Amino acid sequence: MLKQLTSPFKYKRIDLNTSVQNSKRKQRVGLKEGLYTILKLWRYLSKKKGQFLLVLIMVLISSALALLGPYLIGKTIDDYIVSQKSDGLGILFGGMVLVFVFHSLSLFLQNFWMIGISQYTVNEMRSDLVQHLHRLPISFFDKKQHGELMSRVTNDIENVSSTLNSSVIQVFSSLLTLIGTVTVMLLLSPMLTAITLLIIPLMVLGMKWITKRTGRLFKYQQQNLGELNGYIEEVISGQKMVKAYSQEERVIKEFIVKGEQLRNSGFWAQTISGFIPKVMNMLNNLSFAVIAGIGGLFALNGLITIGVIVIFAEYARQFTRPLNDLANQFNTLLSAIAGAERVFDILDEEIEKDDQSNGEYFDIQGEVTFENVSFAYEEGEDQQTIHSVSFQALPGEVIALVGPTGAGKTTLINLITRFYDPDEGRILIDGVNIDKIGRSALRKQMAFVLQDTFLFQGTVMDNIRYGRLDATDEEIIEAAKLANADPFIQKLPDGYHTQIKHDGNGISHGQKQLLAIARAMLANPMILLLDEATSSIDTITELRIQEALSRLMKGRTTFVIAHRLNTIQHADQIIVLKDGEIIEKGTHHELLEKQEFYYEMQTQHYAVN
Numbered sequence: 170m171l172k173q174l175t176s177p178f179k180y181k182r183i184d185l186n187t188s189v190q191n192s193k194r195k196q197r198v199g200l201k202e203g204l205y206t207i208l209k210l211w212r213y214l215s216k217k218k219g220q221f222l223l224v225l226i227m228v229l230i231s232s233a234l235a236l237l238g239p240y241l242i243g244k245t246i247d248d249y250i251v252s253q254k255s256d257g258l259g260i261l262f263g264g265m266v267l268v269f270v271f272h273s274l275s276l277f278l279q280n281f282w283m284i285g286i287s288q289y290t291v292n293e294m295r296s297d298l299v300q301h302l303h304r305l306p307i308s309f310f311d312k313k314q315h316g317e318l319m320s321r322v323t324n325d326i327e328n329v330s331s332t333l334n335s336s337v338i339q340v341f342s343s344l345l346t347l348i349g350t351v352t353v354m355l356l357l358s359p360m361l362t363a364i365t366l367l368i369i370p371l372m373v374l375g376m377k378w379i380t381k382r383t384g385r386l387f388k389y390q391q392q393n394l395g396e397l398n399g400y401i402e403e404v405i406s407g408q409k410m411v412k413a414y415s416q417e418e419r420v421i422k423e424f425i426v427k428g429e430q431l432r433n434s435g436f437w438a439q440t441i442s443g444f445i446p447k448v449m450n451m452l453n454n455l456s457f458a459v460i461a462g463i464g465g466l467f468a469l470n471g472l473i474t475i476g477v478i479v480i481f482a483e484y485a486r487q488f489t490r491p492l493n494d495l496a497n498q499f500n501t502l503l504s505a506i507a508g509a510e511r512v513f514d515i516l517d518e519e520i521e522k523d524d525q526s527n528g529e530y531f532d533i534q535g536e537v538t539f540e541n542v543s544f545a546y547e548e549g550e551d552q553q554t555i556h557s558v559s560f561q562a563l564p565g566e567v568i569a570l571v572g573p574t575g576a577g578k579t580t581l582i583n584l585i586t587r588f589y590d591p592d593e594g595r596i597l598i599d600g601v602n603i604d605k606i607g608r609s610a611l612r613k614q615m616a617f618v619l620q621d622t623f624l625f626q627g628t629v630m631d632n633i634r635y636g637r638l639d640a641t642d643e644e645i646i647e648a649a650k651l652a653n654a655d656p657f658i659q660k661l662p663d664g665y666h667t668q669i670k671h672d673g674n675g676i677s678h679g680q681k682q683l684l685a686i687a688r689a690m691l692a693n694p695m696i697l698l699l700d701e702a703t704s705s706i707d708t709i710t711e712l713r714i715q716e717a718l719s720r721l722m723k724g725r726t727t728f729v730i731a732h733r734l735n736t737i738q739h740a741d742q743i744i745v746l747k748d749g750e751i752i753e754k755g756t757h758h759e760l761l762e763k764q765e766f767y768y769e770m771q772t773q774h775y776a777v778n
């Protein structure tokens with residue numbers, strides 16, 4: 170099996186920056202990066218400082234009691250068994266029982282409090298992450314796979330949680346046990362201690378060699394897991410498309426490749442980290458042999474007692490165990506830091522600035538003006554997506570946006586809604602630059618009826634209420650009636666209370682559009698953004714949609730991305746876009762008379778979408 174796997178050292182050749190290119194912070198690697206992440210984690214943990222202090226006190230107590238146990242056993246051997254005495258043995262025995270009972274109790278308490286801290290921390294991180302995700306600009310989501318993001322909110326956070334649950338205590342108790350053990354050992358026999366400690370350099374060197382590799386390998390394992398999850402999410406959501414184009418084989422092959430990558434990185438991360446306990450165990454046994462041999466010689470020469478050999482043997486175990494634990498926990502910590510780092514990478518992403526405005530609701534008339542607006546999706550792009558676009562839409566006008574595919578129609582809508590901001594020029598609503606209006610206040614003035622209406626889990630009623638959360642049931646039914654959606658809703662098994670399945674599966678395309686119109690009716694905005702459906706909808710539903718739309722459009726400034734030219738003949742203005750520029754503007758008749766691009770589109774049935 171080993172032969173099939175790529176050597177872990179292959180990873181050396183992978184440029185870290187290829188997978189972490191989007192964040193400046195990610196350029197920092199190694200210790201500095203780790204410390205930065207730990208500092209950020211501490212900001213969360215420190216909110217539970219009091220409880221954390223209690224945990225540390227319990228760790229201190231349990232570590233001290235763990236030291237006391239072997240010491241008492243050694244004392245029993247030297248003072249009672251070797252010297253054949255029994256006076257006071259009962260008290261010593263009682264003391265030992267108490268030590269072990271309190272040791273367990275302190276372990277239980279530290280665990281109990283630490284789990285509380287870890288669950289609190291992880292919950293805070295998760296909610297910060299989700300809140301932050303909602304404040305990020307749309308451009309952030311353009312660059313990220315949804316499943317990969319999901320993996321950060323779930324897997325990576327879970328990883329941090331389980332590590333906090335166990336590793337923090339382990340690390341502190343191991344450190345304390347180490348210090349305590351060495352101190353007592355030195356007090357009992359400095360010479361035997363020095364010989365026992367010779368093992369440390371060997372352990373440190375071994376650990377360094379291994380952890381250097383495992384840190385990197387765990388990072389790749391997390392990355393590969395994120396990519397695989399992203400892929401699974403994508404193919405499950407796009408299952409229909411996969412089947413429609415008979416892409417199952419290709420998808421399975423790609424999945425196998427990604428799965429192999431994860432298996433490979435997982436295999437090496439686990440294998441190399443798995444060496445640690447084995448190596449430590451071997452060194453541990455070696456130290457036992459050394460203590461028994463050399464300690465025996467010392468005892469024969471009267472330098473130490475038999476009780477001290479027993480204490481040393483027990484301490485050597487206690488001493489290599491924390492080293493062992495530290496090494497193990499180091500790996501878990503590295504893996505959790507890698508996870509936390511991926512979470513903080515998102516938290517470090519700059520949120521959408523909500524400008525100078527106070528973001529309050531205000532009444533608008535619906536005049537929209539573009540003044541020399543230029544825009545490119547990517548910074549430094551040679552070709553602008555929108556180039557010096559100017560036009561004015563008066564309140565209540567219907568503006569049709571037409572042009573070949575990729576001309577920039579959707580981009581114009583994206584700019585009006587401030588999903589993106591222009592690089593040059595201004596967009597004004599009622600004469601106010603929209604960058605002075607808070608995004609949320611601006612979007613409250615708008616409603617969308619898009620080709621692909623997204624329906625959330627919940628009832629039909631809930632989905633219409635999305636348009637205005639404080640709407641009453643009566644208002645919702647009224648909006649549905651105006652949108653011609655009421656007849657089909659009434660026929661659903663539970664009417665308005667029918668549960669919508671995932672993403673509206675079970676509701677037809679045309680019915681989704683009607684629900685979107687009802688949502689928009691309820692929102693009652695002054696500006697309406699329509700992306701005309703291209704898919705074939707049956708004639709009756711189509712008529713219902715058209716009728717509902719004209720009702721909805723009345724008195725509102727409406728931008729329609731038109732895919733069929735026959736539906737926009739009555740628009741007040743038709744804006745013809747090509748390669749991001751307005752090449753013609755006017756009414757249907759004016760443009761036909763000009764006999765230019767629009768005329769060509771009409772006469773030659775130019776593909777307009």
Ligand SMILES: Nc1ncnc2c1ncn2[C@@H]1O[C@H](COP(=O)(O)OP(=O)(O)OP(=O)(O)O)[C@@H](O)[C@H]1O
Pocket residue numbers: 311546547554572573574575576577578579580581777778
């Ligand atoms: N999020 C994005 N990131 C980068 N480029 C984008 C993005 N969205 C669109 N583009 C590019 O911008 C250009 C204009 O796209 P847009 O979607 O505005 O065209 P459109 O006229 O609406 O096309 P269609 O009729 O096909 O929907 C295209 O070249 C497209 O590839």
